[in-house]
Amino acid sequence: MRSPADDFQYQPPNLLTLEGFGEALGMLRKRMAERLSPFFLDLVLVAILWVLITYGVSWIVWKEVHYSLVPTWVFLVGILETVALWESFGQSLGYRVARKTLLGESRAKPTFRQRIVYYLLFHISVFPIIGLAWKRPLHERISGLSVAHNVRGGEKPAPWYRTSSGILVALLMAAILATTFSVTIESDTWRRFLANPSKAGRIFKALVSPDFSFWQDAVFKLIETIYMAIMATLIGVLVAAPLSFFAARNLTRTPVARLFYTLIRGILSFFRSIEPIVWAIVFLVWVGPGRNPFAGFLALLIHSIADLTKLYSERLESIETGPVEAITATGGSWLSVLRYAVIPQIINPYISFSLYRWDINIRMSTIVGLVGGGGIGQLLLLLLRAQRFSQAAICVYLIAMLVWGIDTLSSRLRRYYERGRIIQEEVAEESA
Amino acid sequence: MSQPYLRFENLTKVYERGQVVALKNVSFSVEKGEFLVIIGLSGSGKSTLLRCINRLIEPSAGQIFVDGVDVTQLSSARMRRVRRKIGMIFQHFNLINRSTVLTNTLSGRLGYMSAWRSLLGLFTKEDKKLAIQNLARVGLEDKAYARADELSGGQQQRVGIARALMQNPDLLLTDEPVSALDPATSHSVMQYLEQMNQEDGVTVLASLHFLSLARRYGTRIIALKGGELMFDGSPSEIDEAKFKEIYGDEAEEVEVR
Numbered sequence: 001m002r003s004p005a006d007d008f009q010y011q012p013p014n015l016l017t018l019e020g021f022g023e024a025l026g027m028l029r030k031r032m033a034e035r036l037s038p039f040f041l042d043l044v045l046v047a048i049l050w051v052l053i054t055y056g057v058s059w060i061v062w063k064e065v066h067y068s069l070v071p072t073w074v075f076l077v078g079i080l081e082t083v084a085l086w087e088s089f090g091q092s093l094g095y096r097v098a099r100k101t102l103l104g105e106s107r108a109k110p111t112f113r114q115r116i117v118y119y120l121l122f123h124i125s126v127f128p129i130i131g132l133a134w135k136r137p138l139h140e141r142i143s144g145l146s147v148a149h150n151v152r153g154g155e156k157p158a159p160w161y162r163t164s165s166g167i168l169v170a171l172l173m174a175a176i177l178a179t180t181f182s183v184t185i186e187s188d189t190w191r192r193f194l195a196n197p198s199k200a201g202r203i204f205k206a207l208v209s210p211d212f213s214f215w216q217d218a219v220f221k222l223i224e225t226i227y228m229a230i231m232a233t234l235i236g237v238l239v240a241a242p243l244s245f246f247a248a249r250n251l252t253r254t255p256v257a258r259l260f261y262t263l264i265r266g267i268l269s270f271f272r273s274i275e276p277i278v279w280a281i282v283f284l285v286w287v288g289p290g291r292n293p294f295a296g297f298l299a300l301l302i303h304s305i306a307d308l309t310k311l312y313s314e315r316l317e318s319i320e321t322g323p324v325e326a327i328t329a330t331g332g333s334w335l336s337v338l339r340y341a342v343i344p345q346i347i348n349p350y351i352s353f354s355l356y357r358w359d360i361n362i363r364m365s366t367i368v369g370l371v372g373g374g375g376i377g378q379l380l381l382l383l384l385r386a387q388r389f390s391q392a393a394i395c396v397y398l399i400a401m402l403v404w405g406i407d408t409l410s411s412r413l414r415r416y417y418e419r420g421r422i423i424q425e426e427v428a429e430e431s432a
Numbered sequence: 433m434s435q436p437y438l439r440f441e442n443l444t445k446v447y448e449r450g451q452v453v454a455l456k457n458v459s460f461s462v463e464k465g466e467f468l469v470i471i472g473l474s475g476s477g478k479s480t481l482l483r484c485i486n487r488l489i490e491p492s493a494g495q496i497f498v499d500g501v502d503v504t505q506l507s508s509a510r511m512r513r514v515r516r517k518i519g520m521i522f523q524h525f526n527l528i529n530r531s532t533v534l535t536n537t538l539s540g541r542l543g544y545m546s547a548w549r550s551l552l553g554l555f556t557k558e559d560k561k562l563a564i565q566n567l568a569r570v571g572l573e574d575k576a577y578a579r580a581d582e583l584s585g586g587q588q589q590r591v592g593i594a595r596a597l598m599q600n601p602d603l604l605l606t607d608e609p610v611s612a613l614d615p616a617t618s619h620s621v622m623q624y625l626e627q628m629n630q631e632d633g634v635t636v637l638a639s640l641h642f643l644s645l646a647r648r649y650g651t652r653i654i655a656l657k658g659g660e661l662m663f664d665g666s667p668s669e670i671d672e673a674k675f676k677e678i679y680g681d682e683a684e685e686v687e688v689r
């Protein structure tokens with residue numbers, strides 16, 4: 001008799017239903033990622049190595065800049081073939097990182113013949129990617145080899161200079177060192193840096209004799225800076241705190257929630273990847289001149305939201321599930337679970353992250369000001385342009401004091417809020 | 433013939449796309465007032481079985497009837513109403529560490545409260561009085577305002593018991609309630625469970641690792657092996673041979689006194 005348990009053994013997904021189709025797509029995606037990521041890693045490394053070597057050699061030999069020295073198609077085919085060879089005949093770095101290796105039937109060591117077959121057929125199934133859709137791609141099936149998990153037994157691993165990946169990494173490091181060294185040292189910036197004392201002298205003289213009569217204007221702008229930072233942090237927290245629940249992997253399990261998760265994560269990482277200084281320029285154009293502090297505030301805000309949501313949601317992802325289970329088991333609603341099991345675990349880290357962000361925003365707001373985003377940074381920019389160095393000196397000192405003050409304050413407060421966690425860990429250790 | 437209080441029919445649980453079969457066609461029933469101990473090797477499916485009852489884990493197939501209601505079919509709102517009559521005590525206590533002992537105890541009432549009352553933490557006077565009484569019952573009234581993470585393991589488990597008591601449960605599920613505790617503390621915690629069983633008439637399902645504890649407190653024992661029910665009987669029926677069958681030939685019985 002068939003038992004219900006048998007029905008739950010592995011079955012290929014049913015492609016006729018929407019759910020089964022989704023599942024099949026997911027499996028395909030996972031398989032492709034598993035196979036392609038080592039391949040791309042190897043590809044990128046080989047490409048970088050070639051570019052660096054070409055660059056270094058042509059600079060040293062001809063004093064010219066070249067990136068590949070060969071036509072692009074030769075370059076592309078060359079690195080693809082190198083990687084194919086590497087993955088078929090050696091233990092490539094990508095496979096090493098993924099802890100995979102090439103093995104025959106019942107984990108036998110591959111023979112040379114098998115490797116040749118594997119290499120030749122690699123061109124049919126890997127380069128047009130499509131071959132990877134099968135559970136065992138063509139080149140694996142015919143050669144009898146497959147990419148298996150690399151289990152280290154009792155034998156000692158080969159030293160790095162005996163493995164191809166070790167040699168490649170060493171070569172790469174040597175190439176980076178040689179190229180950067182030859183390119184930076186040879187330029188004459190060092191000479192110019194040391195041989196222009198008059199201008200530097202003026203600035204240093206201003207730094208020791210600041211124009212104190214100017215302090216009122218400077219402090220006024222300083223307050224503007226602080227306001228910008230506080231506003232950006234406050235509103236950032238208000239937006240990021242609820243948003244973080246949709247950006248936490250463990251709280252977004254249903255398909256709709258997962259869609260939100262992907263969307264929010266994607267948009268926010270885009271926002272985060274653009275520096276606040278660039279955002280400030282964008283917003284300056286957008287809101288127009290004369291609204292400078294507002295543009296600076298917007299730039300800080302957008303970064304605060306993106307950054308805080310990420311920090312918050314990572315904290316959410318690591319909450320203990322025990323209390324969540326306990327409150328669920330008492331029959332509490334999801335609101336109760338949130339209020340009694342989740343929020344107590346995250347409230348202090350949230351406060352601590354927000355303080356940290358406030359600290360960053362203060363520092364960032366002076367920099368955003370330097371491109372015209374309002375506050376004391378902008379004042380500093382104007383004074384430097386007008387060569388009023390002794391007045392600029394006052395601004396520099398004020399900024400230093402502010403940053404130092406906020407830094408100390410926020411780290412004190414943060415330690416206070418993190419202490420709860422430390423006590424908790426100590427108790428856990430004692431009772432263990 | 434009256435129906436049993438709790439009935440499992442071909443309960444099956446398969447984790448992760450058919451990779452692990454944690455429970456396989458488990459069928460048995462439990463009468464009201466029993467103290468049923470579940471034993472079995474690590475990984476035999478004890479926790480899975482207990483968690484299926486209040487659906488912290490979704491069963492894959494089969495039915496579980498609690499007081500005649502098939503809980504596997506209930507909507508989440510209805511499931512909540514069933515859950516509030518089922519207390520649960522955990523191996524690692526699962527208290528809210530940063531909250532006070534009193535709040536932890538009161539959280540046992542959340543299933544009975546309206547959404548906005550629980551959101552604002554507006555527990556009634558009676559609830560608070562009951563919480564103090566229940567804390568007194570487990571000997572912790574003088575810790576009511578301490579933070580939960582400042583207590584010892586045994587004390588935390590007693591808070592867990594007080595929390596379950598707040599639910600006024602008909603059924604108590606406990607998953608290895610004493611395996612994080614020393615032998616003396618284990619007995620004190622087990623005695624509170626025994627008291628709930630005998631004085632309040634709560635049906636108890638407990639998974640335990642020590643056979644000596646199972647014999648001492650259980651009125652009936654079931655054993656799981658590889659997700660299948662392989663023994664069901666009274667504590668005295670487990671002799672040397674049965675023991676080897678349940679735990680394997682290598683096993684030696686360890687006592688907790």
Ligand SMILES: Nc1ncnc2c1ncn2[C@@H]1O[C@H](COP(=O)(O)OP(=O)(O)OP(=O)(O)O)[C@@H](O)[C@H]1O
Pocket residue numbers: 447448452453454472473474475476477478479480481
């Ligand atoms: N979330 C999960 N995902 C996948 N497999 C799981 C999961 N939880 C448990 N399992 C598997 O199900 C089987 C039964 O696990 P279960 O936790 O019910 O055992 P147990 O009898 O409680 O063991 P222990 O005495 O160690 O607590 C085990 O093989 C385990 O690996």
Ligand SMILES: [Mg+2]
Pocket residue numbers: 478479480607
């Ligand atoms: Mg368990």
